[in-house]
Amino acid sequence: MAVPVGTGRAAVVEAIAAFPNHLAWGTGDPDWGDAPPPEQVETTALINEVGRRVALDIGYATPDDQGDIVVPTGRFLRVDDPTNHLMSE
Numbered sequence: 001m002a003v004p005v006g007t008g009r010a011a012v013v014e015a016i017a018a019f020p021n022h023l024a025w026g027t028g029d030p031d032w033g034d035a036p037p038p039e040q041v042e043t044t045a046l047i048n049e050v051g052r053r054v055a056l057d058i059g060y061a062t063p064d065d066q067g068d069i070v071v072p073t074g075r076f077l078r079v080d081d082p083t084n085h086l087m088s089e
Contacts, residue, residue, distance in 0.1 A: 009084030013060065021055040021088050055088035 026046035028036055060083045061069055067077035069087060076085060 010082040013084055013086045014082045016086060017058045017060075017082075021058055022052060023055050023088060024049055024052040026050055057089040059087050061085040061087045 024046055026049040028047050060079050060081065061067070061076035062079050062083050062085060063074055064077035065075055067075040069076040069078065076087065078087060
């Protein structure tokens with residue numbers, strides 16, 4: 001299996017950013033408690049979806065310990081040039 005790296009991933013992200021993107025969120029399953037299961041690649045729907053909207057702002061980000069975008073896996077900084085990290089609001 002081929003795994004795209006660096007510029008290959010940035011090209012995929014750039015292609016995704018060229019189309020309308022949607023954000024959706026859900027409450028999940030209450031039985032998960034504080035231990036939700038890991039994300040599954042084959043998942044096509046949220047558990048208990050509560051909202052959805054079109055992303056109004058699509059951009060690129062890069063890992064940065066001082067970045068103002070904070071997610072469970074780290075911090076990111078918005079940048080102008082394509083990277084393999086897509087951010088949306």
